[in-house]
Amino acid sequence: MDLILQQTVNAIALGGTYALLALGLAVVFSIMGLINFAHGELMTIAGYVLMYCGLAGVPFVIGAPLAVIAAMLAAVAMERIAFRPVRNSSGATMLVTSFAVAMILQVLFQNLISARSQAVVIPDFLGQSIVIGGLVIGVNKLFAIVATLVMLVLLETFMSRQKHGIAMRAAAEDFAIARLMGIRANTVISAAFALSGLLAGVAAVLWVSQRASVDPLMGFTPVLKAFIAAILGGLGSLRGAVAGGFVLGFVEVFLAAFLPAEWQEFREPIGLSLVVLMLVVRPNGLIPAATLQAQKV
Amino acid sequence: MKRLLTTTAALTLAALAAQADELQLGLATAQTGGLAPYDAPVVEGIRIAVDEINAAGGIGGTTPIVLTEKDVRSDTAQTVIATQELVDGGAEVIVLPCDADPAIAAAAIVAEAMVPAISTCASSPTLPLIGGDYVFANFPGDNVQATVSATWAFQQGLTSAFILYSPDSQYTTMPLYFAEVMKSLGGEVLGEATYNMGQPDFSAIATQIAAMNPAPAVVMTSAYEPDFPTFLKALRAAGYAGQVIGSDGIDSPTTFSLGDVAEGVVFTTAGYATEGSPLAAFDALYEEKTGAASQTVFNAIGYDLVKVVEAAVIAAGSTEPQAIRDAMAGLENVQGATSLISYKGTDGMPVRQVSLVRIKGGQRELVGQPSPDPALIPAPRMQ
Numbered sequence: 001m002d003l004i005l006q007q008t009v010n011a012i013a014l015g016g017t018y019a020l021l022a023l024g025l026a027v028v029f030s031i032m033g034l035i036n037f038a039h040g041e042l043m044t045i046a047g048y049v050l051m052y053c054g055l056a057g058v059p060f061v062i063g064a065p066l067a068v069i070a071a072m073l074a075a076v077a078m079e080r081i082a083f084r085p086v087r088n089s090s091g092a093t094m095l096v097t098s099f100a101v102a103m104i105l106q107v108l109f110q111n112l113i114s115a116r117s118q119a120v121v122i123p124d125f126l127g128q129s130i131v132i133g134g135l136v137i138g139v140n141k142l143f144a145i146v147a148t149l150v151m152l153v154l155l156e157t158f159m160s161r162q163k164h165g166i167a168m169r170a171a172a173e174d175f176a177i178a179r180l181m182g183i184r185a186n187t188v189i190s191a192a193f194a195l196s197g198l199l200a201g202v203a204a205v206l207w208v209s210q211r212a213s214v215d216p217l218m219g220f221t222p223v224l225k226a227f228i229a230a231i232l233g234g235l236g237s238l239r240g241a242v243a244g245g246f247v248l249g250f251v252e253v254f255l256a257a258f259l260p261a262e263w264q265e266f267r268e269p270i271g272l273s274l275v276v277l278m279l280v281v282r283p284n285g286l287i288p289a290a291t292l293q294a295q296k297v
Numbered sequence: 298m299k300r301l302l303t304t305t306a307a308l309t310l311a312a313l314a315a316q317a318d319e320l321q322l323g324l325a326t327a328q329t330g331g332l333a334p335y336d337a338p339v340v341e342g343i344r345i346a347v348d349e350i351n352a353a354g355g356i357g358g359t360t361p362i363v364l365t366e367k368d369v370r371s372d373t374a375q376t377v378i379a380t381q382e383l384v385d386g387g388a389e390v391i392v393l394p395c396d397a398d399p400a401i402a403a404a405a406i407v408a409e410a411m412v413p414a415i416s417t418c419a420s421s422p423t424l425p426l427i428g429g430d431y432v433f434a435n436f437p438g439d440n441v442q443a444t445v446s447a448t449w450a451f452q453q454g455l456t457s458a459f460i461l462y463s464p465d466s467q468y469t470t471m472p473l474y475f476a477e478v479m480k481s482l483g484g485e486v487l488g489e490a491t492y493n494m495g496q497p498d499f500s501a502i503a504t505q506i507a508a509m510n511p512a513p514a515v516v517m518t519s520a521y522e523p524d525f526p527t528f529l530k531a532l533r534a535a536g537y538a539g540q541v542i543g544s545d546g547i548d549s550p551t552t553f554s555l556g557d558v559a560e561g562v563v564f565t566t567a568g569y570a571t572e573g574s575p576l577a578a579f580d581a582l583y584e585e586k587t588g589a590a591s592q593t594v595f596n597a598i599g600y601d602l603v604k605v606v607e608a609a610v611i612a613a614g615s616t617e618p619q620a621i622r623d624a625m626a627g628l629e630n631v632q633g634a635t636s637l638i639s640y641k642g643t644d645g646m647p648v649r650q651v652s653l654v655r656i657k658g659g660q661r662e663l664v665g666q667p668s669p670d671p672a673l674i675p676a677p678r679m680q
Contacts, residue, residue, distance in 0.1 A: 138534030
């Protein structure tokens with residue numbers, strides 16, 4: 001029983017990180033119809049900022065927010081430089097553009113920083129664990145769970161109370177009509193990218209604090225997981241992305257924990273088969289976007 | 298027509314250059330991608346050795362080494378293409394990437410062209426077996442490393458083990474050799490788990506290990522970055538306090554900056570710079586050439602590689618690829634930076650020293666440089 005509870009905590013922590021990542025993709029997709037595969041590189045940028053902060057002796061509590069801000073700025077710059085010129089192009093054009101941005105950034109990291117993994121100084125307390133009612137919980141797991149909760153609450157408040165949040169929801173529902181109501185396309189799209197950068201930055205801090213290193217190709221796995229989670233949840237649906245992230249986290253952790261040893265080698269295909277099965281039952285995802293057919297700008 | 302003339306002229310020049318008394322050393326290694334953390338420092342060491350030899354007039358004072366470098370981007374298909382290009386360009390010795398899988402993929406080309414190839418730092422003993430007569434390794438084999446670490450653990454009284462391995466590459470299955478040796482010594486393997494390379498989360502496995510009763514005295518894995526730090530942090534956070542044993546893949550700056558969690562981790566690697574050793578001399582040379590201290594033994598491994606090639610060319614008395622291959626297969630006690638290196642009597646897997654190193658206060662501490670009992674070394678496992 002204890003073991004199940006323990007693994008549940010692990011699953012919530014991993015699922016939370018996936019949820020943040022999937023949300024980052026969903027925010028942009030809901031408005032632009034673009035799956036930004038360069039989302040992972042925003043994480044890498046945040047990771048490098050953390051690394052340089054460590055080298056410069058900047059404490060983690062200051063380095064982490066700086067890393068998040070860097071990811072936000074990079075996301076806004078990415079939109080301005082790469083995606084704005086192709087905004088009215090087909091989905092395929094935007095998708096290819098996002099791959100190009102990802103590859104260009106990876107090569108830049110490799111050539112300007114290092115092809116090798118760089119160590120990131122993570123405070124020792126994040127590697128420790130505390131005991132709550134017989135459960136051993138890693139501090140970085142707690143940190144991940146708390147960060148995810150805070151981000152989800154903030155995002156919910158932003159989307160339902162703030163002017164920009166409401167504008168973004170309106171734009172996601174029907175961009176043409178939203179623009180007729182006086183919502184500026186550039187502002188909304190920039191805000192969406194900034195938000196996705198924020199989510200990528202927070203996820204990056206969680207991700208890097210687990211692995212204590214950053215390398216040029218670091219963004220690939222997280223963006224892949226986020227993509228799976230976003231599809232599973234229902235592309236373009238923010239609540240769906242969160243649900244998808246948590247489901248993916250639970251599937252991965254529980255398969256790793258409870259699949260018989262001889263089946264472990266097939267853990268990944270089994271996990272993905274489960275995802276496919278869920279999509280067969282719910283083709284539009286767990287919580288589909290209400291505006292699945294809406295016109296994207 | 299003009300282009301044709303230029304091309305012909307260039308090819309003629311290239312052919313002339315190849316015929317001259319120099320050694321064409323072609324590098325098909327990963328300067329980017331997942332293998333770059335290993336290949337890049339090896340190539341640094343190669344350059345240092347080549348510069349040193351060429352400054353003295355070349356191999357034996359007469360045969361300068363000409364380096365041609367190609368980046369294979371840690372990609373198997375790209376390794377094959379680059380190797381073919383190097384062979385076509387007249388390379389007389391070829392250097393292949395650190396992982397056995399891309400190196401094996403290029404083996405057919407070097408065998409066809411009858412050009413000897415040597416992997417920078419692949420340590421799977423299956424490499425020369427599958428690769429054939431023309432493929433050599435340049436690192437202590439996985440089975441030898443596992444024998445050294447399992448024997449050490451057993452002698453320390455750590456007789457129950459848990460292994461974590463990944464079927465994704467030959468190298469990451471080293472713990473299976475460890476388990477084999479542990480069992481033949483009379484120890485116990487309490488459990489095993491697999492992971493996928495690049496797996497983001499190890500907490501499920503870590504929780505499982507920490508909850509085992511009785512707890513394994515030692516956890517062995519050949520995972521490397523970013524998997525090793527992620528696993529180790531999760532393992533310690535889950536509450537496991539026993540001995541962790543790794544392998545040469547974690548001989549990298551990332552591991553040494555992990556702080557408290559890495560304290561006490563023991564791993565096998567290719568060398569340790571004791572005072573006055575050739576490795577200490579190499580480290581000094583490295584610092585002199587690059588202005589920075591060498592951070593990994595893989596720099597010295599590159600130097601070793603060129604020393605092996607040099608010895609083979611001297612023994613062959615020519616730069617003819619077949620002669621170099623035959624000479625290389627018979628080399629004995631070549632003094633490299635990390636160790637004495639012999640190929641005589643092996644199938645292409647070198648006999649060289651293995652060092653056991655412990656991480657203490659973020660630094661290396663030598664545990665020992667034991668010679669493994671040959672009777673214990675497991676046979677290469679074909680996958």
